[in-house]
Amino acid sequence: MPPPPQPPLAAPAPAAPCPIRLRPAPTRRRLPAAPRAVSLAASHAHDAAFLSRAADVADRSAGLTCPHPNFGCVIARPEPEADGPEARVVGEGFLYAQGTRCAELLAAEEAGERARGATAYLNLEPGDCYGDSTAVASLVQAGITRVVVGLRHPLKHLRGKAIQSLRSEGIQVDVVGEDLQSKLFKEALTSCLIVNAPLLYRAAFRVPFSVLKYAMTADGKIAASSGHASWVSGRASRGRVFELRGRSDAVIVGGNTVRRDDPRLTARHVKGHVPVRIVMSQTCNLPEEANLWNVHEAYTIVATQRGARRDFQKKLAMKGVEVVEFDMLNPRDVMSYCYDRGYLSVLWECGGTLSAAAISARVIHKVYAFCAPKIIGGVTAPTPVGDLGMNQMTQAIDLIDVSYEQIDRDMLMSGFIQPIPDLSPVIPSADEIPSDDPEVSPYETNIISFYKTWDTFGAFSNFSPHPIDMPDEKGDCLTWPTVEHYYQAHKFVGVENPQASNIVQEIKRARSPEEAARIGRTRQREFPELLRPDWESMKIDVMYRALKCKFSTYAHLTEMLLSTAGSVLVEASPHDLFWGGGREGEGLNYLGRLLMQLRSEILGTVRTSVEARGQEV
Numbered sequence: 001m002p003p004p005p006q007p008p009l010a011a012p013a014p015a016a017p018c019p020i021r022l023r024p025a026p027t028r029r030r031l032p033a034a035p036r037a038v039s040l041a042a043s044h045a046h047d048a049a050f051l052s053r054a055a056d057v058a059d060r061s062a063g064l065t066c067p068h069p070n071f072g073c074v075i076a077r078p079e080p081e082a083d084g085p086e087a088r089v090v091g092e093g094f095l096y097a098q099g100t101r102c103a104e105l106l107a108a109e110e111a112g113e114r115a116r117g118a119t120a121y122l123n124l125e126p127g128d129c130y131g132d133s134t135a136v137a138s139l140v141q142a143g144i145t146r147v148v149v150g151l152r153h154p155l156k157h158l159r160g161k162a163i164q165s166l167r168s169e170g171i172q173v174d175v176v177g178e179d180l181q182s183k184l185f186k187e188a189l190t191s192c193l194i195v196n197a198p199l200l201y202r203a204a205f206r207v208p209f210s211v212l213k214y215a216m217t218a219d220g221k222i223a224a225s226s227g228h229a230s231w232v233s234g235r236a237s238r239g240r241v242f243e244l245r246g247r248s249d250a251v252i253v254g255g256n257t258v259r260r261d262d263p264r265l266t267a268r269h270v271k272g273h274v275p276v277r278i279v280m281s282q283t284c285n286l287p288e289e290a291n292l293w294n295v296h297e298a299y300t301i302v303a304t305q306r307g308a309r310r311d312f313q314k315k316l317a318m319k320g321v322e323v324v325e326f327d328m329l330n331p332r333d334v335m336s337y338c339y340d341r342g343y344l345s346v347l348w349e350c351g352g353t354l355s356a357a358a359i360s361a362r363v364i365h366k367v368y369a370f371c372a373p374k375i376i377g378g379v380t381a382p383t384p385v386g387d388l389g390m391n392q393m394t395q396a397i398d399l400i401d402v403s404y405e406q407i408d409r410d411m412l413m414s415g416f417i418q419p420i421p422d423l424s425p426v427i428p429s430a431d432e433i434p435s436d437d438p439e440v441s442p443y444e445t446n447i448i449s450f451y452k453t454w455d456t457f458g459a460f461s462n463f464s465p466h467p468i469d470m471p472d473e474k475g476d477c478l479t480w481p482t483v484e485h486y487y488q489a490h491k492f493v494g495v496e497n498p499q500a501s502n503i504v505q506e507i508k509r510a511r512s513p514e515e516a517a518r519i520g521r522t523r524q525r526e527f528p529e530l531l532r533p534d535w536e537s538m539k540i541d542v543m544y545r546a547l548k549c550k551f552s553t554y555a556h557l558t559e560m561l562l563s564t565a566g567s568v569l570v571e572a573s574p575h576d577l578f579w580g581g582g583r584e585g586e587g588l589n590y591l592g593r594l595l596m597q598l599r600s601e602i603l604g605t606v607r608t609s610v611e612a613r614g615q616e617v
């Protein structure tokens with residue numbers, strides 16, 4: 001694989017300022033009426049306003065669920081009584097999580113008949129990976145006649161596909177920057193870029209979007225010279241940090257911060273998504289007891305140097321902490337690992353030692369600096385960023401798109417170290433859609449890996465949004481939203497304890513497959529006595545039954561599976577060594593194996609029926 005493109009450390013001079021703020025969820029409102037005269041400027045103003053609104057709508061699930069590409073759809077139609085370009089919103093929707101119903105479908109359902117002849121505004125080109133093009137089909141079936149797209153999909157195997165499909169259905173598609181250009185559209189486009197910055201960085205640099213956050217005094221210290229740091233910033237600022245955590249897949253600290261602060265790193269006080277906590281420690285010289293080892297609160301990974309304190313590693317593993325060894329522990333390799341795990345965004349909450357290493361490794365993209373109006377002094381008091389090897393002020397890294405916000409008595413300054421990647425120059429024209437499949441290496445054409453639902457073969461993931469109807473113990477048919485829901489719930493099925501039945505119901509009701517997985521795993525750890533006693537011997541069978549149902553229910557999935565004949569299927573999970581293939585092929589890859597077994601079974605059935613027909617003739 002070629003090395004990921006290296007952005008310059010010192011970013012180019014700032015472009016037009018663009019305030020970056022966490023936006024509160026917009027309330028539904030009628031947009032202000034535009035001037036009555038029908039003019040191009042007025043219709044552009046409407047389009048730009050609705051597109052920005054689609055970006056705001058897309059942002060609604062942030063912090064509620066595991067981060068994922070943010071898709072929002074706003075359907076608007078002209079006011080029947082108005083002859084100008086006034087329009088009103090008739091439907092809105094956003095993607096709640098991977099494997100849940102797409103934004104376009106939700107918006108079309110809300111709009112109903114009012115969608116006929118209306119315009120749909122999408123912050124991002126839909127990225128159907130399930131072979132069923134739900135997003136496009138929803139818009140077509142709803143009778144949408146025009147679609148305005150903010151950004152083409154940044155992932156190569158999806159870019160341009162949905163736009164082409166919509167156009168081939170006779171729908172007018174206007175893409176900002178290509179078909180629509182003006183200052184207003186530039187601003188709307190910025191909203192679309194910001195709401196999916198993590199996906200864009202991930203696509204461009206093959207690392208997750210990384211944000212460095214710290215709290216410092218007015219004299220630039222992040223702790224007193226003793227190392228004591230609670231608290232530098234005020235309560236309101238720390239509340240904002242909980243929000244930032246809730247929007248991240250993982251929060252990272254260095255060994256010293258764990259030894260000194262014993263942090264919890266949870267997104268408490270804000271309901272919703274709790275990120276994974278990652279400790280980077282070369283020595284693994286970490287405390288025996290620490291808040292981070294309480295994995296009931298949140299999942300913890302310790303990233304360490306190969307061979308470091310193996311006995312202690314075992315102790316951590318006994319507590320449920322995952323330990324990952326690296327040949328050379330450094331920020332870039334840890335970020336590559338996080339990329340492989342499918343993370344989109346990571347929050348660095350470390351001290352200056354590790355932050356300097358991360359900035360030097362060019363993995364930090366954005367900075368949030370909370371500045372408190374206090375002075376602590378101290379020549380040895382820690383500062384936010386250690387040595388970067390610069391000795392002239394002219395070498396300083398200029399932050400771009402800087403914004404300032406007062407939070408109670410503190411000031412929050414944020415800005416990008418690296419600009420949001422502009423993928424537009426490599427956008428292919430409509431007749432130049434890439435046919436290559438980035439998941440399949442030309443040298444290993446017989447291996448097809450899949451993992452996240454946005455991958456080319458994302459439909460093979462148990463998180464794909466394909467409900468299955470399965471008989472329960474009494475033989476009654478029950479619908480499960482995804483295979484993951486079914487699998488996780490069956491850890492507790494058949495156990496004669498009302499608490500186990502409650503857990504089954506809790507998992508069944510989970511709003512997304514991620515939530516189902518989280519509940520299933522947490523309850524298994526919390527209540528091992530409620531796990532069905534035959535689980536270890538039954539889990540493969542449970543999974544196979546669910547897969548068989550999924551692939552036989554949806555014809556296009558059967559087709560997709562059969563199209564892989566001759567290839568080895570690998571679930572590219574770097575950490576699940578039972579269902580996945582592991583980082584270096586050390587995993588047992590049971591999910592891939594079961595899919596291949598199912599493929600053989602279906603192929604056998606197809607062949608047998610063809611042969612039978614042949615004999616009849």
Ligand SMILES: NC(=O)C1=CN([C@@H]2O[C@H](COP(=O)(O)OP(=O)(O)OC[C@H]3O[C@@H](n4cnc5c(N)ncnc54)[C@H](OP(=O)(O)O)[C@@H]3O)[C@@H](O)[C@H]2O)C=CC1
Binds near residue numbers: 331355
């Ligand atoms: N106000 C604020 O926002 C914050 C304040 N703090 C304060 O900062 C102080 C700690 O800062 P600091 O000592 O810089 O701690 P860091 O959080 O930066 O941790 C440094 C440690 O990170 C580990 N590490 C792993 N890989 C690397 C690498 N490639 N390069 C460098 N380090 C690596 C090492 O752990 P090991 O030694 O285990 O191998 C190293 O000692 C504390 O007083 C804490 O309270 C901390 C965070 C935020």
Ligand SMILES: Nc1c(N[C@@H]2O[C@H](COP(=O)(O)O)[C@@H](O)[C@H]2O)[nH]c(=O)[nH]c1=O
Binds near residue numbers: 233264
């Ligand atoms: N001291 C300091 C911060 N420190 C960071 O927060 C961590 C503690 O998190 P938790 O245990 O979850 O409350 C600590 O280890 C460090 O990473 N953050 C801030 O916003 N403001 C502050 O003043």
